[in-house]
Amino acid sequence: LSLLVKQKRLAKTAPVPCIVRDAASEILAEDDSLAENMQRIALHPLDQFRAFLALREKGQGDEAIAAAFFVTPQIVKQRLKLASVAPALLEVYADDGMTLEQLMAFTVNPGHARQLQVWDAVKNSWNKEPYAIRRMLTETSVRASDRRAVFVGIDAYEAAGGVVLRDLFQGDDGGWFEDPALLDRLVTEKLQAGAEALASEGWKWIELATDLPYGYSHGLRRLAGDPAPMSDQESASHAELLAEYRALEEEYSGQDECPEEVDARLGQLEMAIEALEQRPLIFDPAEVARAGVFVTLDRDGSLAVDRGYVRPEDEPREETAVQDVDGADAMGQERDVGGSGWQAFVSSGGRTVINSCGQPISADLAEDEEDGGLKPLPERLVMELTAHRTLALREAIGRSPDVALTLLLLKLVTDTFRTSSASGNCLEASVRHVYMTAQAADLKDSVVAKLVDERHAAWEADLPLGDDTALWDYLTVLDQGSRLALLAHCLSFGVNALHEKVNPYGAVISAGGLTRRMAHADLVAHAVDLDMVEAGWEPTVNGYLNRVPKARILEAVRDAKGEGTAQLLDHLKKGEMATEAERLLKGSGWLPEVLRRADLVALDGEEIAEGQGEDAVQPEEVDLPAFLTVDLPGSVASMMAAE
Incomplete structure (x- = not known):
């Protein structure tokens, strides 16, 4: 009124x-004001939103507001939804900088920063x-109709703290799941729960994947099962349903169309x-014990289970492929190969191994710490440790021409005279330099790394590498000792004693191939008398101790220094213990x-085995931790240790 007068x-x-009106009246002043404006000239939607919001803040519900102004509750919800739009965008709309439809599109995502970011991107765009706008606001979210979302369900997702974005202004097909990472975790957990239920059937392994690649079963033998017979109740139900179906078909067979x-x-x-x-299908229990199951999501978001596949390494066969230095068979998949601590992902004690993306699903480190088990x-960590071992083997073979020649012959004879195409030798005789993808930060500065680099630089300085003819002449006149030394050096770069991830689909390397590789590496380690202690490896906080459970740290100290x-x-605590x-x-x-080393095993009455510490077989004298000896004279510390 003042503005009109002005x-x-x-x-x-x-x-x-x-x-x-009486001050105690149930009708609010805002009701009268809003009704006056709406009945004479329709309010601007933004003013209507602000009026509805004022009534909501005074305690009125959507139904009451809708009834008072003869609109549907959905209209009230839509107007109040504008409260989720950034104030800056409301001002743009008030100044006619955008349409109501554009403003409503911003309500799909409550994040004001993202809303402003999208508006800045589109305001000058055609x-x-x-x-x-709606697509840009939901591009990082997952449609509720996505099979992952259907599999988990909106209730479970929201119960886990997830937010569902909804569009009240048009059909949104159930909305969008805002947190894809949370959704993927819930999918994995639900798949794992389904796999654990299948484990009771006795399968050797279960592979989980949201998506299985094309040809995932290539190279695997499919079990042939017999259909399970129907129970009496199922047979009766089947007969009843079939009779009803045939009766309806016969009744309406003469009509052009059936009633809906x-x-x-x-x-x-x-x-x-x-x-x-x-x-x-019912399978032979003996076959089930060596076979596995693939568990994934179907197109409609349901659980898909594909049972009965046997991997090549699980087929029954004579285990005579590789013998270690003690004559023990190294092909057995469930054996701890060569004492290296590596073990293929198979069941132990009849327990089903559940894998996701080829890796076993196991308890987290916190659970490892709690139960105290090894x-x-x-x-x-195994990959990094075997990188240390591989480099040490290369250094040792590079100075052992006789062993290098034997290793080369082993590879060539195997390739020439064996009809099997199975991979897994520890020598790539191309020779292809095998890159260590997983390595500790201190590997490049280790003793053996420096020895290999120095030897390589010495040969590189002598060899005429730019001219093949000159190189041929140089190699021809070399004495036999130098030729063997050069052969050993070049061959050493093909040594591959690395632990790698086993691919469940047979690519790269299989579990059996990795078993053979590690067994060959043990043979070579014995031949060159490899000693990782002399090679310079020591257990450090960053390289080993801080990356294993506390039980492993205590085991190491117990082996080296005794139980006391x-x-x-x-x-x-973990950090203090590691230090x-x-x-x-x-x-x-x-x-x-x-x-x-696999061949150095401590037996009763014999000398200590490699790697078990120099003090383990001595009469126990407790070595006190640093926190017990700080500022104490040496004699006092010795007395405390003796006690």
Whole structure:
């Protein structure tokens, strides 16, 4: 009114109709104001939103607001949904900088920063239609109709803290799941739960994957099973459904069209009959024990289970392929190969191994710490440790021409005289330099790395590498000792004693191939008398101790320094324990199983085995941790240790 008077559009003395109402009345002043404006001239949607919001803040519900102003509750919800739009965009709309449809599109994502980012991107673009805005706001989310979302379900997703984006202004097909990472975790957990239920059937392995690649079963033998017979109840139900189906077919066979309800019933009967006739297969228990199952998502978001596949390495066969230095068979997949600590992913004690992306699903490190048991080393750590071992083998073979020649002959004879195409030799005789994809930060500065580099530089300086004719002449006149030394050096770069991830689909290397590789590596290590302690490897915090459970740290200290010293560390936190263990293990000669020689095993009454520490067989004298000896004279510390 003041503005109208100022603009001289209303006289100061003009009468203004007012409503006088009791202060205790249930009708709010905002109700009267909003009704007056809406009944004379329709309010601007933004003003309507602000009025509805004021009523909501005073405690009125959507139904009450809708009834008071003769609109549907959906209209009220839509207007109130505008509260999720950034205030800056509301101002743009108020100044006619965007249409109502564009403004409504922004309500699909409540993030104001993202809304402003999208508006900045489209405001000067030719393509700023509401559907384009809506697509940009939901491009990092997952449609509720996606099979992953259908598999998990909206209720489970929201119960886990997920947010579902909804569009109240048009059909959104169930909305969008805002957190793809959370959704993927829930999918994996639900797939794992389904796999654990299947494990009771006795399968050797179960492979989980949201998507299985084309040809995932290539190279695997499919089991032939027999359909399970129907139970008496199932047979009776099948007969009843079939009789009803045939009766309806016969009744309406002479008509051009069936009534809709009859057609719908026939469809239901067909589905029920088909479900009963699709019998699960029964397999030979002996075959089940060596076979596995693929578990994935079907197109409609349901659980898809494909049972009965046998991998080549699990087929029954005579285990005579590779013998280790003690004559023990190294082909057995369930054996700890060569004492290296590596073991193929197979069941132990009849327990089904559940894999995801080829890797076993196991408890996290926190659970490992709680139960105190010795868990397998993390695969990444095994890969780094075997990189140390591979480089040490290369250095040793490079100075052992006789062993290099034997190794080369082993490879050539195997390739020439064996009809099997199985891979897994520890020598790539091309010779192809095998790159170590997983390696510790200190590998390049290790003792053996420097020795290999120095030897390589010396040969490189002597060889006429730019001219093949000159190189031929140079090699021809070399004495036999130098030729063998050069052969050994070049051959050493093909040594591959690396642990790698086993590919469940047979690519790269199989479990059996990895078993053979590690067994060959043990043969070579024995031949060159490999000693990883002399090669310079020591257990450090970053290289080993901080990456294994506390039980593994205590085991190392116990092996090297005795039970008494290990007990003094038992109460420490993980970081403190690792630091103390590094100090105690320094110079002890202790090695993890992965780096120990297979042929050096401590027997009763014999000398200590390689890698078990220099002090393990001595009369126990407790080596005190640093926190117990700080600022103490040496005699006092010795007395405490003796006690």
